[in-house]
Amino acid sequence: MKEKEQELLSLIEKEGRMESHHLAKMLDTTIDDVEDMLRSLEKQKIILGYSALIDWTKTDIQENVTAMIDVKVTPKRGVGFDAVAERIYRFKEVKALYLMSGTYDLSVAIEGKSMSEVAQFVSEKLSTLDSVISTTTHFQLKKYKHDGVIFTEDDDDDHRMVVSP
Template structure:
């Protein structure tokens, strides 16, 4: 991977909606070069997708319920945590899955329409897997910041810290 590709990745990670023309200007390269780099990075599965961050509290639809599930598992000889992780991430409810250090082995992010839907997922699908020893569920109550974006903050107004003697 060359320096221009790394610079391109940093730019689109921060703002994925930039036009290829704007990216070319920022990278001081041609539009064709940017197009080719993007296609190459996508083909090599370095760029896996493009997504928008949406504040669903401002949309008149029912919000999804998000839970973080800490999972303690027994790793299998020869494959470690990979086999059970693959079984877990294949469930449609799973939005993210991480191998963690500490008390629990895996952190699973689940989305559902209700708390009971998530409870059913944990009791009927997740905890029934052979390698799963225990789970602890945490429900997301409010989102303040996600992927570097602050939620609920107005663009107007004075955001300076108040300093008093």
């Protein structure tokens, strides 16, 4: 991978909406070069998509319930965790899936319209898979920071307790 492509990826990872002419200036190259690099990186499936980070609490739209589920599984001979992971990530409710080190094997992030819907997913779809040994579900109560973006209100007041000798 070329150095300019690496720089371009770093820039759009932080701010995916940056316009080509701004990227060209920052990379000291032409707009056409930037657009060619973007098309090439998309074609190679290095850039998989562009998304917005939305604070749903500030809208009139009902927020979904988000849950992180720790899953212990029995890996399959010859394919390890990949086969069970593929079965899990194909469910429409699954937003993210990670192989983890530590006490559990997989971390599954899901969204549902209610806690009941999440519970139904766990009991009827996830825990019924042959390789799944156990699950532990954690519900997200409040989002403070995601992908480096802080979600709490900005106030410049320093709320630290004053400590003096």
